[in-house]
Amino acid sequence: xxxxKKNTIHPLNDNQPLSLKHLSIRPTGLGWGMLLIAAxxxxxxxxxxxxxxxxxxxxxxxxxxxxxxxAVWQLYGATLLRTDNNECFVGENAVVAVSLRAKNMRHCxxxxxxxxxxxxxxxxxxxxxxxxDTADEQRHSVSLIFPATRRGIVKTPVIQIYTHAPFxxxxxSALLQPDWQITVYPAPIEHTVxxxxxxxxxxxxxxxxxxxxxxxxxxxxxxxxxxxxxxxKQYAKNRKxxxxxxxxxxxxxxxxxxxxxxxxxxxxxxxxxxxLCQRVxxxxxxxxxxxxxxxxxxxxPQNGQRRKALSALAVF
Numbered sequence: 001x002x003x004x005k006k007n008t009i010h011p012l013n014d015n016q017p018l019s020l021k022h023l024s025i026r027p028t029g030l031g032w033g034m035l036l037i038a039a040x041x042x043x044x045x046x047x048x049x050x051x052x053x054x055x056x057x058x059x060x061x062x063x064x065x066x067x068x069x070x071a072v073w074q075l076y077g078a079t080l081l082r083t084d085n086n087e088c089f090v091g092e093n094a095v096v097a098v099s100l101r102a103k104n105m106r107h108c109x110x111x112x113x114x115x116x117x118x119x120x121x122x123x124x125x126x127x128x129x130x131x132x133d134t135a136d137e138q139r140h141s142v143s144l145i146f147p148a149t150r151r152g153i154v155k156t157p158v159i160q161i162y163t164h165a166p167f168x169x170x171x172x173s174a175l176l177q178p179d180w181q182i183t184v185y186p187a188p189i190e191h192t193v194x195x196x197x198x199x200x201x202x203x204x205x206x207x208x209x210x211x212x213x214x215x216x217x218x219x220x221x222x223x224x225x226x227x228x229x230x231x232x233k234q235y236a237k238n239r240k241x242x243x244x245x246x247x248x249x250x251x252x253x254x255x256x257x258x259x260x261x262x263x264x265x266x267x268x269x270x271x272x273x274x275x276l277c278q279r280v281x282x283x284x285x286x287x288x289x290x291x292x293x294x295x296x297x298x299x300x301p302q303n304g305q306r307r308k309a310l311s312a313l314a315v316f
Contacts, residue, residue, distance in 0.1 A: 009158055012176040017079045022174045025072065031169035034064045064169055071170040074108050074163040082180050083141070087310070089277075090187040094148045096156055096180070099141035100134055108134045109165040114146045114157040115175070129162065148184040151273060151314050156180040185310045186270065188278035193262050256283060259293035260316075273316045280309050 010022045027035070038060040045053030083097040102108045111129035130142035146157050155177075162173040221230060221241035229243045258279045263272045276292070283290040284306050292299040292309045294316060299309050 009175045009177055012080065012178045014179050015079055015081070017077045018075050018174060018176075020072075020076065022176065023072065023075055024173050024175075026171045026173075028164060028168055028171050030167075031064065031068070034060055034169060038064070067167040068170040070166050071164060071172050074110060074165055075161065075172050075174065078102050078108060080159070080161070080176070080178060082178070085182050087185065088148050088182060089185045090148055090151050090274075092148055093145040094154070094156075094182055094184065096144050096146075096182065097141050098132075098144055098159070100132055102134050108132075108163070110161055110163040112142055112144060112159060112161050114144050115160055116146055116157055129160075151184050151186045151270065153181050153315065154184050156182065183311050183314050185314050186273035186277045186316075188281055189271070189274040190278060191275055193275075193279070256288055256290040257293055258283065258290055260295060261293065269316060273313045276316070277310065277313050280306070280313070 008024075012018075012022070038057045041053045041057035041060065044050060045057060079101040081099045081101055083099065085094065085096050088094045096114075098112060100108055100110060110132050112132060113129045130144060132140070132142045134140060144159070148154065159176045159178060160173060161176065162171065164171045221243050226243075231242045231244050234240070234242050258276055260272055260276065263275060266272055266275075280290070280292060289301050291301065292312065294312055297312055299305060299312060302308070
């Protein structure tokens with residue numbers, strides 16, 4: 001197929017607008033038809049000296065050029081944006097919400113998809129594409145998915161963006177490798193941990209007490225919480241009652257420790273990460289204080305502990 005620019009994969013930095021070097025420009029079947037009609041009208045005018053044929057030829061050619069520029073204008077200067085994705089575990093589909101910020105707030109109608117196989121077919125296939133319309137509130141962003149097959153910091157696949165708006169005379173597309181990364185957490189695996197009993201707890205790995213009375217994190221105020229622990233400075237800022245949780249709790253209740261040491265005989269790090277992930281999620285669902293112990297880090301109770309713990313397990 002004729003191509004004014006080769007359809008190659010281009011790296012794309014965050015918030016970088018699309019330029020002509022990113023775009024592959026190809027006439028559609030309708031576009032070729034318009035050119036043939038213009039050429040036929042020109043030949044007719046030359047053979048029979050018909051001024052109206054010359055006029056028709058020039059009009060068709062002018063319209064085709066204007067429509068082609070409008071098609072290029074759909075993508076030129078536009079910026080692909082990614083919103084925060086939801087939690088993703090190995091074995092699930094990673095969902096990436098993508099929107100388009102058009103230059104000068106113009107109306108754009110484009111199709112997008114992930115290309116999951118580098119050796120696969122990169123030609124436009126509409127059933128696989130997600131439609132995005134910057135003027136439609138219901139379609140101002142699309143969700144692109146790809147399978148999460150391994151834990152860690154994963155780069156998103158190549159994105160193909162395509163448009164033939166507004167008159168379908170020209171197809172303009174781009175293959176882009178955005179500088180986007182998502183964190184894929186290990187797949188939780190149900191299991192039983194056989195470790196020594198500590199304190200009044202059974203079935204737990206072990207318990208610890210922190211060494212001082214400094215504030216560890218803030219939690220929402222519940223009826224019955226000591227008044228002296230209310231964080232009045234935070235209340236003055238956001239008008240929400242929160243309570244300072246101390247590293248050593250007055251109740252004497254120890255934190256539930258989730259440790260990699262409980263799996264000393266297992267050498268598969270992916271399996272250990274999955275086991276630890278399951279215990280972290282169980283503790284979170286039970287609203288239980290816990291401490292995650294890893295070889296290089298210890299994540300104590302704090303604001304955002306769930307995200308920090310799962311992120312640490314992703315690269316464990």
